[in-house]
């Protein structure tokens with residue numbers, strides 16, 4: 001069954017949809033966590049510590065966190081690989097363009113591929129910045145996420161990269177969520193409006209929620 | 224009406240093609256698009272040039288043979304087949320671009336004619352039912368719920384023209400294949416091959432080199448028979464169901 005899935009264009013698209021939905025669910029949890037920054041350093045840092053102790057005493061310190069990280073890594077790799085392979089196939093299937101060109105499809109639909117690449121690059125930068133601290137501006141302090149976030153958004157490029165990526169994310173989810181419903185066969189004529197509305201609401205809430213943090217730092221609400 | 228036509232001319236499958244410009248005059252708005260091309264061809268024959276090759280058969284919108292991309296739209300500006308498009312949809316003095324279906328699975332044979340036998344092979348892979356031949360069965364022998372009959376009929380309207388592939392930025396044949404799969408999969412007559420049909424037809428579609436679906440919706444906008452985009456969703460559901468069942472066996 002795994003082979004039929006990966007060898008078929010419909011199956012590969014299913015992999016893309018499932019991995020996309022996994023990342024989406026994670027982002028919903030992520031944005032809720034991020035918003036705690038507005039309640040002060042103490043609460044935010046405590047939340048960061050709790051993430052490492054989830055599941056104790058059944059789980060050891062950081063086990064749950066590493067489990068989530070592994071699932072996300074698998075999802076990102078599966079999503080990007082299937083997106084790449086399917087895109088290659090699509091481009092090959094339509095080698096010559098029409099002489100008479102027309103603007104096609106919505107903006108969100110047309111930007112899925114480049115938007116996806118932007119998100120992929122963003123994820124790498126984001127992990128190196130706030131998880132490992134490798135490219136963090138100013139001394140990265142393990143266990144002090146509040147200060148680290150403030151440092152990142154005190155640089156102009158930190159704000160630009162982050163906000164641009166979150167706008168790309170909103171567009172990606174707007175088309176992606178609805179697409180995933182079609183790929184997984186759960187869309188229908190009666191549900192179509194509801195699905196499109198959920199896609200737009202999710203895209204808007206996630207984008208606004210994530211962008212609130214750099215805006216908070218820039219305006220001095222978070223410092 | 225006086226029109227300027229820019230037409231894709233290509234000697235054969237291996238030749239390089241290019242757009243050629245022609246003028247036609249005295250076109251009646253009541254002519255069909257193909258009749259307008261007939262006028263062009265008579266003109267070309269009289270001047271000793273090679274007439275433009277294009278596909279057509281019934282000229283009444285039911286066979287699926289006609290296939291032109293007109294000003295960038297498969298079957299032109301109206302939601303109908305090229306043969307049922309009339310010149311009243313254009314203005315006197317217009318310049319009209321006419322191109323063949325573009326997809327690597329539909330190679331150009333000559334001028335505006337493409338090879339659509341890939342569709343035949345998709346049908347051969349599963350677009351049939353196993354039924355005893357002979358006299359027609361009693362109409363009430365196999366009851367079909369009204370909703371299923373309507374669903375099947377909506378999809379049975381596909382005439383296999385390939386406009387969906389021509390319009391898709393990925394050259395995907397998902398709308399065509401889903402119309403055929405859904406038409407038979409919902410009916411009791413199609414039930415014995417329900418799983419193999421969708422798996423085999425999708426596999427053949429991939430093997431022919433068609434692209435995949437990115438849900439742009441261009442196919443359903445171009446389809447002269449109004450096959451809905453949601454048809455693809457239904458096929459995906461059938462494919463996942465069949466794959467699950469095959470995995471259990």
Ligand code: HEM
Pocket residue numbers: 013016017018019020021023024027079080083084087109112113115116117119120121169172173175176177179180181183184436437438
């Ligand atoms: C936070 C990260 C991401 C989330 C939540 C996400 C979510 C999704 C979802 C739900 C889909 C719909 C699947 C379907 O069409 O059935 C999708 C499609 C897609 N994603 Fe992502 N994705 C993310 C990151 C990425 C990345 C990093 C890439 C690129 C490497 C990417 C490239 C694509 C592409 C090309 C599509 C296909 C869109 C289409 O239908 O044309 N995505 N994404």
Ligand code: SF4
Pocket residue numbers: 380381382383384385386387388398399402442445446447448449450
């Ligand atoms: S789905 Fe519509 S556009 Fe595609 S082949 Fe059938 S009739 Fe033509």
Ligand code: FES
Pocket residue numbers: 278279280281282283284285286287288289304305306307
């Ligand atoms: S010629 Fe038969 S559908 Fe147009």
